[in-house]
Amino acid sequence: MSPNVTRQRVIALYKELNRLGRDYPDPSYDFNGRMRRMFEKNRDLTDPEDIEKAIKFGEYIKNETLALYSLRKYRHLKRMYYPTSLDEGTEGKS
Template structure:
């Protein structure tokens, strides 16, 4: 049976992933629909180990999504500065 603590962790993870999904770069992927489907699929879990495993998977997805956003921002900044601006200016 899920304890109150694991329930609150799952709800906060869902809210965080939902907020992250607002900025997801590919609208055709339908991040929110897939997120809701994953959480609904696991809503009847009762084994504490299975619940913890599902939460760990959600945290992994959160970390990968954050890495994707960081990479997207880095690529944008890299395009804004041409390669020549990084070299020393001519004397």
């Protein structure tokens, strides 16, 4: 794969992860800071195999983050339609 295509893939992955990090549920985790440090650490890679491995790891992080967001949405919807046991006990007391 040519260096320009690899560079474009890395930049696109960085942008996607940066956008995903804006809505990360735990602000104390510093998703964007960790992501930036990860990219800076791998900046000097020259072996195509190592570069591909780093890209695959970044894509894995992206997919896991998307799964986390989907789970968060599902849990929110579940709370909206199915009250928790604590809410059930307080409904009739008002």
